[in-house]
Amino acid sequence: MKIATFNVNSIKARLPNFLAWLKEFAPDVALLQEIKCVDDAFPRLEIEDAGYNVATHGQKTYNGVAILSKSPIEDVVRGLPGDGSDEQARYMEATVFGKVRVAAIYLPNGNPLGTEKFSYKLAWMDRLRARIAASLPQGEIAIWGGDYNVIPTDSDVWDARAMKDDALMQPESRARFRSIQHLGLTDAFRALHPEPHRYSFWDYQAGAWQKDHGMLIDYLMLSPQAADRLMASGIDKGPRGKEKASDHTPVWCEIRD
């Protein structure tokens, strides 16, 4: 079973590229972020025609996540426990293929430092950790995939010094990312590819893609039961090189049935 996470940076702006990628890469499950539309505006019919079931958790203009699967999508949960009055659509879970629990995550960016945006990011990470901690004892084959908006180590960015004041690099962000991993999750990409300077995001500006000035911020985090089935993983750089590309490219893994 191939599972991919892809921050599309607007599903409407990306639709032709996205449909081409779906056909070519043919994931069994896709976890999407930044769909940037309400549920009713999601191009459901086009994606269903490509052979996928669709579940969305959208909002106007910003954020928004979705889960696509070749199987039925069951037991959908939208939002994180503890979100309260938080209206930002950044998290959803569902069961696919009758047995795999997947979550699509769009973690807050948190810039600039010293603002409520950064404290919101850290609080959101605490809620995510609590949700994962509560889920793991159920022993499911589970995957929390998405745009974590954290650069875990200096080797995950083209120039750590240039980014030192960025929310993605702060010790508080990194500590929370590690704390989530230490619950017992396996990073599907890094488990098989320890080499430094492999990226999933390149800014649109300053020729970052052409110069390979990127960062690794998209992750598929596996429960122990999923990690036991991990067969392969990778970063599909193809979509980033296309015209009208997202600034992210898909990260994928394959788990044994």
Place this chain on the structure above:
DNA sequence: ATGCCAGGTAACACCTGA
């Protein structure tokens, strides 16, 4: 030190992103 580019909304400028 700042903007670079891109998307959305709404209006032909501004916000957000990472």
